Amino acid sequence: MIKQLRKLPSWLTTTAGLVLFYALVQLIISMGWVTEYVAQILQWAGIMAISSLGLNLVYGFNGQFSLGHIAFFAIGAYTSALVTKDWYVTWSGSRVGALSGVIALDAGLIVSLVVISLLRINTIQKRLKEAVGRWLNQFETSVLSSVVTFLLALVAIAAGGAVGWLLVKVLPPTLEAILGLLPTGIAQPVVFALALTLGSVLAAIIGLVVGQPLFKLASDYFGIATLGFAIALYVLLQNSDKVIPTMKGARGMVGIPIWTRWFWVFICAALVIVAMRNLIYSSVGRAIISVREDEIAAKAMGIDVTRYKTVAFTIGSLFAGIAGGLFAHKSPGFLHPSSFDFLKGFDPLIVVVFGGLGSMTGTIAASVGWAFLLEGLRVALPQGFENWRFVIYPVLLLIIMLLRPQGLLGGVEWGFLKPPKVQPRTTGDEGE
């Protein structure tokens, strides 16, 4: 029986396994065999897994020590919350205002980035230097080149701004009409999916832009710089009500619809896990890992190191954004900047290190363990000692680090997450 199962294509067994797992957990939840509290912890574990996988891609696979991961989690959370809250609360009038605004923002930024990459600023600068180098000295040339770069950047921003402005004008009535046609039961998941997508795309774009100048920094300095970004964003969130009143700043954003269910967490986690696994076991994944292994050797092998740092960081931010969106719509539907502060920023880092750098299985296992342990200890510890779990937890981490410095499952993958097997000599035509 098992032998026959082995013969089936791997994607089929994987899909079947995933569906079975989903159905089983859904059944347990639907039948009320576990309390709502346990279901909540399960959601939290899934969210943690998504976010931590993103960080593992950046830190574990690409070798870039990032302390700013929580910032992208926050961007995903607040962006998606803005979209859904507006849709949910304002039943009349412009209930798609925020949705249109965020679409316009995302689209505008993407257009700007595309225009910048199409302009080929490096080539233009080089040509410019060749052209005027004869008449101007080095200082004058660099000033001129900076001015030209600035003007080109303005062109890109203007292009993005124009697209964004157009969308803000066009989208609200269109979206209103389309969503109005759908029954609420369908419109709601559509809006939620849109919100998650838009939030994570915004997180990815900001990751791309913020990461770009930082990739020149060696590992520790990169960590400090990303931490700086996370702290700056935290302060911005505390004062966000001055710009967008709905975000409520330091008072905390309330009234976010509670839409995160096991179904959503499962779908997002499955997508993230499959995408990440497929990426890692490809030429792109190998290029990402080579940067961690030896940056100089990677360059000498023709690998554009900056490009693959950008790819890893952008995808890592995207995953954090998805997790943030799910987090925002978790009960109690309340977002506060303190959920995204410096200390919370260490949670995914702890999970990644605990599970093992560069191990997807380890990250997923550690996320589940982390969520259940943290909450389990709350129940297990005697009254009044609940906060001792923040002592027990680090002690556990210390023990792991001393006994297994590579993490619980460092360098180990299970089942579907194992690297695909390579058959030497499939033809087998030579001397057996």
Add this chain to the structure above:
Amino acid sequence: MAQENTLNPNPNPVSDDRVVLDIKGLTKFFGGLRAVHNFDVTIEKSELVGLIGPNGAGKTTIFNMITGLYSVSAGDIRYNGQSLVGMEPHAITQLGIARTFQNIRLFPNLTVLDNVRIAYHPHAGYNMMESILRTGRFSSKEKELTEQALDFLAVFNLEDRYNEIAGSLPYGEQRRLEIARALAVEPKLLLLDEPAAGMNPGEIVALMDLIHFIRDKFKLTIFLIEHQMRVVMGICEWITVMDFGEIIARGTPREIQNDSKVIEAYLGKGAVVGARAEVA
């Protein structure tokens, strides 16, 4: 000091259309320290050229400038007529210049196969979206790439080791893997930085055979740095000798062996007379 420019950049007659690497007046400053000064060399297609000199003479600095890891303070490096100055290292590699490192730089935690497959990266033939979605093209290209890499390992007798972690290979095999990986980027010019460092005499003989073999098989031009005199003397067609960042001699192995400046650089001033006597 007047010596600098009197040496011909290639001791043999050179025809312009066969020049692969042409370096002129290459200079590198690290702050106030002049690591390389006015280095010239012209290498023709399929030549096997050596670069020797005592420790700290600036040999590896020259390799680092050719491959773009260091910026060039002055001078020009031309590869097939194209200037490499200011180019990114990966772009230079993709033009067809590969190298190995003095202290082996493999991807230590990856398998032997993956080390070679990473070098094939620019020829993968599928993009990121295709790999995430596992399209048909991904599968066929990935299979092709893997077979190519396995064939390649077979050339270097590393096929049986394909699934082993590179860092756990014996030293000699790590060297061989590093050369294999460099050749997997399909270079025209190969820079070998002390390939025989740390090898025993038996391994050195095998290495010399390997270098001859790859030059013929892959139609390479090879520029190599080496400390072991028997390697340099055994395989290089001609040699450039450096000391304190400057060229002090150039010629065939036999000429170099008898050059008083070279003996002085390696053994010190007093040694010259004695060494002469020994050679005679």
